[in-house]
Amino acid sequence: MDASRGEEPPPDSTDVAGWKRVVANGLLDRLHLEAVAAALQDLRLNTDLGLRNDLAKNLSDRVYRLLRGQVGRNHPNEGWDIIDRVHLQVFEALAQPGPADAKGLRQAFVPRVLFRPKDAVAKEARERRIPDETVVKPRQKAAADPPGGDGEEIEFVDVNRQPDVAEAAGPPDGEEAPPAKARWNPALLDGVRATDQQIDTDRFLAENIKDDQKRLAFRLYMDDVPFKSKKHHSIAKALGVDEKTARLWIEEIKAQLKEKIGDLT
Amino acid sequence: MTDRSQTPGRDDVLFAFHEVCPRPTVEEIIDWTTRYPQFADDIRAHAAVARDWAAREGLPAEEPDETRLARAYSRALNALYRADAEPKAAEGDAAQSFHDIIAARGTSVAALAREVGGAVGIGRSVLADLVNGAMRGPVGQRFLDAVCRAIAITHDRFYAALEKALAAPRLGLAKADAAPTVNARSYEEVIRDSDMTPEQIRYWLGGD
Numbered sequence: 432m433d434a435s436r437g438e439e440p441p442p443d444s445t446d447v448a449g450w451k452r453v454v455a456n457g458l459l460d461r462l463h464l465e466a467v468a469a470a471l472q473d474l475r476l477n478t479d480l481g482l483r484n485d486l487a488k489n490l491s492d493r494v495y496r497l498l499r500g501q502v503g504r505n506h507p508n509e510g511w512d513i514i515d516r517v518h519l520q521v522f523e524a525l526a527q528p529g530p531a532d533a534k535g536l537r538q539a540f541v542p543r544v545l546f547r548p549k550d551a552v553a554k555e556a557r558e559r560r561i562p563d564e565t566v567v568k569p570r571q572k573a574a575a576d577p578p579g580g581d582g583e584e585i586e587f588v589d590v591n592r593q594p595d596v597a598e599a600a601g602p603p604d605g606e607e608a609p610p611a612k613a614r615w616n617p618a619l620l621d622g623v624r625a626t627d628q629q630i631d632t633d634r635f636l637a638e639n640i641k642d643d644q645k646r647l648a649f650r651l652y653m654d655d656v657p658f659k660s661k662k663h664h665s666i667a668k669a670l671g672v673d674e675k676t677a678r679l680w681i682e683e684i685k686a687q688l689k690e691k692i693g694d695l696t
Numbered sequence: 697m698t699d700r701s702q703t704p705g706r707d708d709v710l711f712a713f714h715e716v717c718p719r720p721t722v723e724e725i726i727d728w729t730t731r732y733p734q735f736a737d738d739i740r741a742h743a744a745v746a747r748d749w750a751a752r753e754g755l756p757a758e759e760p761d762e763t764r765l766a767r768a769y770s771r772a773l774n775a776l777y778r779a780d781a782e783p784k785a786a787e788g789d790a791a792q793s794f795h796d797i798i799a800a801r802g803t804s805v806a807a808l809a810r811e812v813g814g815a816v817g818i819g820r821s822v823l824a825d826l827v828n829g830a831m832r833g834p835v836g837q838r839f840l841d842a843v844c845r846a847i848a849i850t851h852d853r854f855y856a857a858l859e860k861a862l863a864a865p866r867l868g869l870a871k872a873d874a875a876p877t878v879n880a881r882s883y884e885e886v887i888r889d890s891d892m893t894p895e896q897i898r899y900w901l902g903g904d
Contacts, residue, residue, distance in 0.1 A: 633748075
């Protein structure tokens with residue numbers, strides 16, 4: 432039995448004496464968060480402040496740690512604003528009788544709590560997203576286009592994001608899908624190997640790619656998902672964008688990654 | 697006929713999405729955005745969050761410092777104190793009746809009976825007797841805790857409301873040949889005379 436995972440049977444949520452014993456024996460941390468939340472909710476009005484505060488302190492610390500462990504630092508104020516806001520919302524929900532949210536916390540505390548920062552982060556990302564006003568104009572197929580390309584080279588007329596990135600990347604690869612099983616352009620990895628340094632892709636994406644949809648597109652690209660496909664699922668369909676936009680995003684990230692590797696070499 | 701009340705809301709859909717797809721694949725994203733086109737942008741935004749979080753799994757968890765934990769605890773206590781103070785402020789010096797409290801909570805005797813009964817169940821007539829001044833105290837501990845929990849009041853406020861109910865009972869329909877009266881019965885009598893099952897009666901008369 433893993434006591435740290437809350438496998439200790441909790442007292443009934445209205446059992447004052449039982450909860451006092453748990454606190455006195457220092458066993459609160461062994462109990463599921465759902466049980467502590469239920470006890471705090473049921474006992475807080477009809478017990479002494481000592482027990483109420485002990486339950487609140489345990490729950491507060493555990494929720495705060497849980498949130499810090501999940502919310503990355505790639506948010507305004509390193510994520511502390513989201514953490515503080517969600518932490519407070521949890522206690523406001525627990526303090527109110529009846530709402531569905533408070534009941535949900537008694538049944539599935541961690542998923543319910545973690546849904547809040549996920550939603551906050553998603554909303555923040557949507558608000559931060561710059562409307563994509565990129566205009567792509569098809570040009571004549573260049574002789575050097577790789578096989579499998581769509582015959583069009585992308586010209587950037589107005590890129591709000593980072594105008595020079597695409598030029599730095601050079602022409603798009605033109606392939607319909609990333610090479611099977613090859614998650615990285617070998618040329619990109621060469622630079623890393625040469626310096627014997629490992630690029631942490633996830634950290635790179637978190638720290639450098641602010642647009643959540645571009646990050647998602649790149650993760651799907653790394654899953655070998657094609658840009659567009661009539662037979663299979665595609666990045667374009669999943670993200671609700673056209674193929675050119677999907678390609679543009681990936682090229683943009685690859686260019687930044689290439690630049691990063693250049694800085695390391 | 698479509699039951700519109702069953703249509704899941706935004707938060708329900710997104711919560712379920714995270715539960716079912718902790719690391720959403722392209723198939724899952726397309727499936728969910730197709731099923732819920734009205735939330736497609738939200739689903740994509742949440743898919744990005746889920747993938748970002750999944751990528752961070754296994755990394756050592758950061759530990760907040762004691763100062764931040766103490767501040768968070770202080771805010772938590774404030775939230776609890778504020779919630780406690782609101783009903784008191786609304787109540788003023790005068791005790792509220794059960795009817796007032798139930799109305800303030802936006803609930804009803806029937807809903808309260810469901811809430812108080814929980815998995816065991818309790819007769820609606822028991823709650824009706826309580827709120828209408830037809831039940832004398834003291835009441836059973838389980839019943840007291842369940843009612844207080846359901847309408848978020850202290851034991852003191854419960855008994856203040858009970859006194860008020862007994863002092864001003866709500867009368868049923870009068871018979872033509874007699875003045876309406878309310879004969880308040882003890883908690884035990886109300887429970888025993890109710891139409892609850894023997895198991896339910898045993899439960900509500902039992903103690904913790």
